[in-house]
Amino acid sequence: MPDPYILVLFLVGALIALVAWLPLVFRRAPLSLPIVCVGLGAVLFSLPQVGFDPLPQSHPEITERLTEFVVIIALMGAGLKIDRIFNLGRWGVTWRLLGVTMTLSIAAIALLGYGVLGLGVAGAILLAGSLAPTDPVLASDIQVGAPRQGREDEVRFGLTSEAGLNDGLAFPFVHLAIALALVASGEKGEWFAEWLTVNVLWETGAGLVVGWLIGWLFGWLTFTIPVSTRLAATRDGFIVLAATFISYSVTEMLHCYGFLAVFITALAFRHADRDHDFHIEMHDFIEQIERMAMMVVLVLFGGALASGLLAPLRPLDMAVACAIVLVVRPLAGMAGFIGWKAPLREKMILSFFGIRGVGSFYYLAYGLNAAPFEGGDRLWALVGLICLMSILLHGVTVTPVMRWFDRREGRDPDAGEGAAALAGRGASS
Template sequence: MNSAGWFVLVGALMLAMGLTAPLMKRFAVTSAMLYLAVGLLVGPTGFGLFHFNPLEQSALLEVLTEVVVLISLFSAGVKMPVPVSLARWRAPVLLAFVSMTVTVVLVAGFGHYVLGLSLGAAVLLGAILAPTDPVLATEVQIRHAEDRDRLRFTLTCEAGMNDGSAFPFVMLGLGLLGLHDLGTFGQRWWLLDVLWATGAAVIVGGVAGWGLARMSLYVRRSGHHIELLNDFLGLGLIGLVYGICLWINAWGFLAVFFAAVVLRQTELKFAGAELERAPETPQLQVEPASARVSAGSLVFKEHLERLSELVLILLIGGMLFLDSWSWRATALALFLFTVARPLSVMVGLAGSRTPWRIRGLASWFGVRGIGSLYYLMYAIEHGIGEELAVELIHLTLVVVALSILVHGLSVKPMMRKFWRRSRE
């Protein structure tokens, strides 16, 4: 397909989505399902009008997915409800770290003993498929900053954190394949890839988010009526935090999410203090919510996220062949959806006060997507063998495609039933 064909295809899809958005809300169909269907139709599975080779274009695809995940993580972070509390955050933290670890172990066991992969390849596969997706799970994500739905908060917060918490297991898999130094008895992996990279990411993100909130408040209170470019500030925060983390070998995904969370929490804390002081000092002009960096940059980020989703899901359709749908890939997807995800959620939330209805829905809605694609490209770029790379490409793409279809078909009916019962 030439450039003209791509412009026509993407333009027609955007027009169709814009015109039929109200109609789509009535049916159990998501935008990702439609993009995937079109990609499969015009790709090698259908008419063969284009084929995107992820093995040859892994560097490009790694950058594209990296940028999309970063934007999505920032958007998720600034929509987190205020204030942060241990009681509210306990469930998503358990899901992002405990349940994610259990998922890696279960998928690695399936890959090693059922699919016949080496231990390193199986661990790498588990790490690729363990994180839930912050991009595609729009129907079960926080809709806006004032959304207080507990299920959506839990799933959004989990996806925001486990895209970073899965990274140590990616490095463990690469280490077992001889592509990363784990140290004696895994000492380097524990100290640097787990403890340092995770702790440093949280600190860098928190400090940067607080610092931007403080600086923007200072500029707005300076009395010069400066119009801040919130979109640039948000993107600048993403770039700065992620670049620092790459420089000091910390997990940038985790840092960007926490930077966005702290930015919003700090801004609203300052706004609350201003409102308390306003009656005593009427000369103080309290800025509206739309003037804050977190809220002001959110709309732009969400538009980028939607456009990125369209392009990347089309590319996924263009990577799949008919023979990609092997029993190995299908069996892996079924195991992940019906065994690994439910069991990991129940283990992670055991002993917590999370209602059983929320546990049940969280057990099902572990959507896999762009994050998994990024980790796959990251592994390919770090030198895994071509034979293993092709195997992981087929397995990952089929799992992501089936997740889009299966979770997409079930999300609207199940969520409507959940909200109806919640109101009763």
């Protein structure tokens, strides 16, 4: 048996190689990198030689921090690659997905959790807050392309912008669940005024403002100050990592929503000089970190599945999980598009691809670490099953569906990203 350290190096190297190579293999195949990572994790942690327990309940703090890191990296990448200038009218699809689709999803999941599964009010709301947002990490396969790539249709833009902004709506409900759980345990008395003024109004509003200010500051330092000292002259992708960490940490120190701030920072950073090539370099750098971090989380998720994460499930839980993935999001999505003048195919794709994943893991870990909830293992099993279903179902369907959609829109689905990027640069020059 090789030295465990040497074996770990080999496995990490093999996984990194797969992360770099598999996207090329799966560009036309009905398969995705997340599916492979989950499968590898399940196989790896099924080996008797592996003694590490990857269950999230066994490592609650590590689970929260690791998933938190992956999400903020994904949010920065999502914000940087949006070409569309922020405008209330032009972002109409986003407001429909957030204001109607996500709100209906939260209400429906909470009702299913409380009325069908028998979860307490706090547990049902935590489940709804964790599962309602579209995941910015695993939804990357259906998001817009790199900056100035020229592939920003309503479907890709809608899902990208929704994944970036939905934390501002999900987090208040997670905090609502925490407040109710603390009241039920006797650790908290009056809660509504604090929840409304702090968790809803202050943390959301201040997150937007702080995120914009930090994005403006980094944009000024990178593109506006004299050429010899501006950060763009470094051509160093680490700048975007600095912006991510500073935005998130400053916002969290002010007790605001860091996820929301990071996405707004990315939008403001991009707006500072929309056509600068340095945005492409920063996006490519942050995307590589995102894929590596995602790989780690999904391998551990596969290991958790192999270690019994889904053991607490009951037959009724499985039926509700299917309803959440196959009925709740699609119907809530179609309801959000009532009156929206767009082809039916766009509405159906936007409604179907409400992908659940790493963000849901974070919200659940955050909630369970902040307050005592009954049935924590069952909540983890429910979220794990729904995320697994989403990874498999959406991972298998995203490539053929989007290739079909591109053809119907008159685009060549086989056009290389490099050619598209060059075309975008030529159009903007």
